[in-house]
Amino acid sequence: xxxxxxxxxxxxxxxxxxxxxxxxxxxxxxxxxxxxxxxxxxxxxxxxxxxxxxxxxxxxxxxxxxxxxxxxxxxxxxxxxxxxxxxxxxxxxxxxxxxxxxxxxxxxxxxxxxxxxxxxxxxxxxxxxxxxxxxxxxxxxxxxxxxxxxxxxxxxxxxxxxxxxxxxxxxxxxxxxxxxxxxxxxxxxxxxxxxxxxxxxxxxxxxxxxxxxxxxxxxxxxxxxxxxxxxxxxxxxxxxxxxxxxxxxxxxxxxxxxxxxxxxxxxxxxxxxxxxxxxxxxxxxxxxxxxxxxxxxxxxxxxxxxxxxxxxxxxxxxxxxxxxxxxxxxxxxxxxxxxxxxxxxxxxx
Ligand SMILES: [Zn+2]
Ligand SMILES: [Zn+2]
Numbered sequence: 001x002x003x004x005x006x007x008x009x010x011x012x013x014x015x016x017x018x019x020x021x022x023x024x025x026x027x028x029x030x031x032x033x034x035x036x037x038x039x040x041x042x043x044x045x046x047x048x049x050x051x052x053x054x055x056x057x058x059x060x061x062x063x064x065x066x067x068x069x070x071x072x073x074x075x076x077x078x079x080x081x082x083x084x085x086x087x088x089x090x091x092x093x094x095x096x097x098x099x100x101x102x103x104x105x106x107x108x109x110x111x112x113x114x115x116x117x118x119x120x121x122x123x124x125x126x127x128x129x130x131x132x133x134x135x136x137x138x139x140x141x142x143x144x145x146x147x148x149x150x151x152x153x154x155x156x157x158x159x160x161x162x163x164x165x166x167x168x169x170x171x172x173x174x175x176x177x178x179x180x181x182x183x184x185x186x187x188x189x190x191x192x193x194x195x196x197x198x199x200x201x202x203x204x205x206x207x208x209x210x211x212x213x214x215x216x217x218x219x220x221x222x223x224x225x226x227x228x229x230x231x232x233x234x235x236x237x238x239x240x241x242x243x244x245x246x247x248x249x250x251x252x253x254x255x256x257x258x259x260x261x262x263x264x265x266x267x268x269x270x271x272x273x274x275x276x277x278x279x280x281x282x283x284x285x286x287x288x289x290x291x292x293x294x295x296x297x298x299x300x301x302x303x304x305x306x307x308x309x310x311x312x313x314x315x316x317x318x319x320x321x322x323x324x325x326x327x328x329x330x331x332x333x334x335x336x337x338x339x340x341x342x343x344x345x346x347x348x349x
Contacts, residue, residue: 001018001019001349002017003126003128003327004068004347005064006063006065007063007064008064011047013044013045015328018066020129021129025080026133027079027132027133028075028078028085028131029130030074030075030076030091031073031076031128031129031349032071032072032073032125032349033073033074034071034147034148034151035068035071035072035124035151036347037345037346038070038154039181039273040069041068050275051276057120059114060120062121062122065119065121066119067124068118068124068126069117069118069124071093071118071154072091072092072148073125073130073147074090074091083134084136090147090150091138092154093136095154096111096113096114096117096137096297097116097118097132097136097137099115102115126347141307148318148324148348151346152181152185152318155317156185156189157298158182158185158296158297160298160306161297162269162295163193164302165293165295166246166267168244170195171194171196172196173242173243174198174242175200175233175242175244176245177200177258178200178202178247178250178251178254179201179202179209180248180249182248182271183200183246183248183271184200184209184344185315186248187218188216188316188317188320189309189315191217199218199236200213201221201229202221203224204225204226212343216320220232220236229257233261245261245262245268248272251275252279255278256280256281265289266290267292267293268293269294322344323345323346324345324347327348330347333347
């Protein structure tokens with residue numbers, strides 16, 4: 001089968017012909033319906049070294065590995081000890097497959113176990129077939145939920161976890177920094193949660209993504225190279241500032257603006273992994289009694305609610321899909337993201 005493989009430490013990926021994974025008694029085999037390229041996959045493709053120290057993936061990535069942790073598919077073969085699925089089930093699954101033995105698992109936080117992560121330290125879904133372990137947390141798809149929308153439930157969970165952590169209420173105002181997939185999904189969720197006004201920001205390079213954001217629900221899509229974002233917030237909120245800011249760029253340079261845009265007692269949620277350390281004036285936090293919240297990953301209940309939002313049609317993650325590529329054109333898919341042509345690139349076998 002064709003698969004997109006990260007083979008070495010350094011830029012690039014390879015499309016290879018590899019064996020269909022053989023399954024043991026405790027595994028099951030999924031015929032991949034769709035997988036999508038995440039910011040994480042893109043970082044592994046681009047391989048920008050962190051000059052200040054180790055990269056965040058240094059401890060988890062095991063090479064060579066088939067990439068892809070945002071996926072959906074159909075179960076085609078089931079090991080004899082596996083009881084969670086039967087042949088024919090259409091499923092999605094958390095890429096974190098708990099080991100049951102590590103300190104995190106023993107502390108009852110198995111959904112955050114990092115021992116077996118699909119597409120990082122066990123083979124992932126950018127291939128025709130994917131082997132999962134019996135420990136995988138799976139969610140069965142209703143028939144009417146398509147594979148592409150379903151593959152986006154994992155990143156939707158990342159965004160939903162952040163929105164939940166914020167405590168936003170209907171009628172509140174918010175801004176999302178960064179119109180990448182997580183930023184756009186966060187914007188869709190904020191609108192679904194009843195936010196009265198949602199800004200999204202980006203640069204000239206994000207032009208296409210900002211246009212998309214406006215088309216699918218953002219109230220104000222601000223190109224910060226053409227318009228002064230803080231002035232725009234002041235104007236729209238009549239000088240008050242925003243209740244919530246969601247930071248999804250990972251760019252240290254925007255940190256100061258996230259605080260300046262937030263009103264007193266407001267909250268800034270950090271969803272992006274930072275490319276390096278950032279500087280800010282802590283007085284901006286102290287004087288305004290503002291809150292900073294970090295958000296990564298998700299819990300089982302996040303998955304259930306994300307699936308319910310998609311199945312009911314309340315949130316349509318497929319709106320952010322720009323282009324779908326066959327696995328064989330994997331390199332072209334990653335390059336289109338490098339040019340920021342699309343927000344989300346999908347892969348189909
Ligand atoms: Zn991801
Ligand atoms: Zn564990």
